[in-house]
Amino acid sequence: MTMVEGIDARGMQHCETTALGVLLRNEGLDLSEPMLFGLGSGLSFVYWDSKGMSFPFLGGRVKPFELTRSLAAVLGLELRVGETSSPRKAWQNVVAPIDAGRPVGLQLDSYHLDYFSSKVHFGGHVVAMYGYDEHDAYLVDTAPQGGAVSTSLAGLARARAERGPMTARHRSFTITAPENLTSPRKRIIPAIKTCADAFLHPPIANLGHRGIEKTAGQVLKWLQRSDNPREDLPQAALLMERAGTGGALFRNLYRDFLAECAQLIDSSHLRTAHSLYTEAASLWTQVAALIATAGESGDAKNLMQAGSLLHELSRIERDAMQELSKL
Structure with missing residues (x-):
């Protein structure tokens, strides 16, 4: 079993801010969830309807991952993003940072995660991963989903490989805070x-x-x-x-x-x-x-x-x- 030491596996309300909280606390920066959301200019509104949809969708935030990019830019953080069509390379992009003691953010489809009670495809879901063994990945998700959770490696691979609305190609990311971090x-x-x-x-x-x-x-x-x-x-x-x-x-x-x-x-x-x-x-x-x-x-x-x-x-x-x- 490989784990990042000393992870504060606190689940919050929203998936992307929960993952960002885990990654930033590991860098010594502990901000409230509203502050993460606001500094990432996360609030928006979208009314989305098209012929292919069974029912309209109302969204209240910016597109998946835009919040992460904005937050990194505004605070001067180093954001490293990996995307690939190769499942093998995608796994390497995750284990390398974890082996080096750094948690990783993942964008994936929540449908395939073992602990999700509602089986609905949502390709814009974000989690933080901080460990793995032969069978399971150890993740931090929102408080309603259980906070510190685990899912099978097979389920994780399917969730990362899924295609469709809002999905990204095996997207993973790490954040590094500079020594002279902007206040x-x-x-x-x-x-x-x-x-x-x-x-x-x-x-x-x-x-x-x-x-x-x-x-x-x-x-x-x-x-x-x-x-x-x-x-x-x-x-x-x-x-x-x-x-x-x-x-x-x-x-x-x-x-x-x-x-x-x-x-x-x-x-x-x-x-x-x-x-x-x-x-x-x-x-x-x-x-x-x-x-x-x-x-x-x-x-x-x-x-x-x-x-x-x-x-x-x-x-x-x-x-x-x-x-x-x-x-």
Whole structure:
């Protein structure tokens, strides 16, 4: 058995920030999950629907692995990424750092992991790996998935090799912190402004505040859009609240990030944005509940209510991001 010594195998709410936490703590940098999410400019919004999809998808964060790249860039960390189509080379990319005492981040499809209770294909899942033996890999996943967990090497190989939406070719990565690390506190404002700018000026109408406004109109048709509304609508609500989002489609995490920032930086813009995101987080949880109830009851009135809350959310989040862009 080969293990990285002294790993702090703490599971958090969201998969990518959980893995980043493990890798950074091993480098002597211990940041809260909201701070990791915010410094990585992780908050976003996407409404995604296409002919090939059985039901629309609402996303509340940037694309998989973008958060990791942003966080490394903003803190001046050395991010080494391996991608390959060769399973043998992919395994070498993992065991070499672990043998040298460094945990490794992996992007894979959670469907093939032994400990996952819900068997759904999601190719953007991220875990940290810190050890292995002849049969199993030792991983850190989110707290809801068990924190420190293990899966068979065969299952891990399948999860890494899977192709499809959001997958990457056996992606693995390590992080090294320089000796003269930039103070995270000094990087807060640039990270916030990057996030606000992307949210306020989306290139297409499916993203940012425009995406939320678009969803307000689309959600009214969701009972007709689905072949199985009793399943699809509650599932959509569950993904918003529980699927590694920290609740309220990542808005709880961003609210807590802004609260942490407001204690470090004296700014009325930060305080205003924090109170707006506190309101937004609570409304997103209400929207999820209304969508679930609409699916269970078949009553479109719930979707009308959800639509009007989404109109409100588009305005609230736009106002909050406008405050943050003034920092």
